[in-house]
Amino acid sequence: MSRMQDNTKSKYADLKPLAVLAAGMTGADIERLVRELRGRCRRQGVPLTWTALQKALLTGSNLPHSSVALPIAVHEIGHAIAYEELGVGTVETVRIGGQHGGETRTRLHVDVVQSEQGAMKLIGCLLAGRVAEMLIFGSALIGAGGADDSDLARATELTLKLETAFGTGEDMPLLYRPPANTAETLNYNPVLAAHVNSRLEVAETIARDLLANFPMLLAKLAARLAEQVVLEGEELRREIAAAKAGN
Structure with a gap:
């Protein structure tokens, strides 16, 4: 047997x-x-x-052009490290290619994001890809935005809900006012837009403060991802542990 x-x-x-x-x-x-x-x-x-x-x-993975493979890899590794180290999710795989250029498949820890603090960490994870590019290259590709399911769109939508629908808003938190359209709501309400942008900046700082501790790991894993196309979550966690141990 x-x-x-x-x-x-x-x-x-x-x-x-x-x-x-x-x-x-x-x-x-x-x-x-x-x-x-x-x-x-x-x-x-x-x-x-x-x-x-x-x-x-x-x-069949629809791999990105070689000129952008490494920045995309840095972007995805940034997401992956943030999800793991902020305790928001468990990374299953990280890959480049596909419909969106890259993908970090994660099992979200639903219990963690039930609080305002946890939701802000999740927003930080959504922004961590762009932050990683800025840390390594000094600039970022436009891929973080541009579509309704992009990192910036998802981060903005969640942040807007924190201000209008989750009882955590800076202005009139008890008033339930879910937006029918995120873009129109923000375009025609500059005060609300300022609150949302302020939260996004805080979440971006959460991601930046975290990833600033791992520049060598970011570069190392991104180079490996660009070459191998896919990394498993287990490998990512081993490398994070080794980096934190000073190896």
Whole structure:
């Protein structure tokens, strides 16, 4: 019985690198990729190999241009370190490529973000990618904004709710006034916009004060991510622990 269990564990361990590369893809995406690869190998008269599947997964990752791969990697590592060190979430994988250029998959600690302090830490995590770029390069790419599901949009929306709907606002906190449209609400209410921006600056400072302790780790893990495309959360946590221990 134990031998069968050991064999099963070994089999899953062998598949783990491919599973990590496939993180973020749907079952349908993976099925289509394997089907297309199998057909291509059949037409070429070559076997379907591990290397071919690995290459197909990397190609299907929609990798960023080499000129921006490292900044994107720095951005995602910034998110990842913030989630772990602020206690807001447990990172599962960090990757570059995909629809948004990069992604940090995280299991959010819902209990932590139930307080105003926890929500501010979450906003800090959302801004940590841009902060990491600023710390390493002195400037940031525009990818943190530009879309309704971007880091800046999500951070702004959550901050606005703290001011208008969660009972934590600076002005009339007991008044429940959830915004129908974030942009219009802020554009036509400069006082509220100033409160929201002030909170965002505080959250940005939370992220900056944290990441300023890890410049070498940021650079090291970003270079590794840019090369490997995907990092596992376990690896990230080991490196953070080593950095904090002074190794």
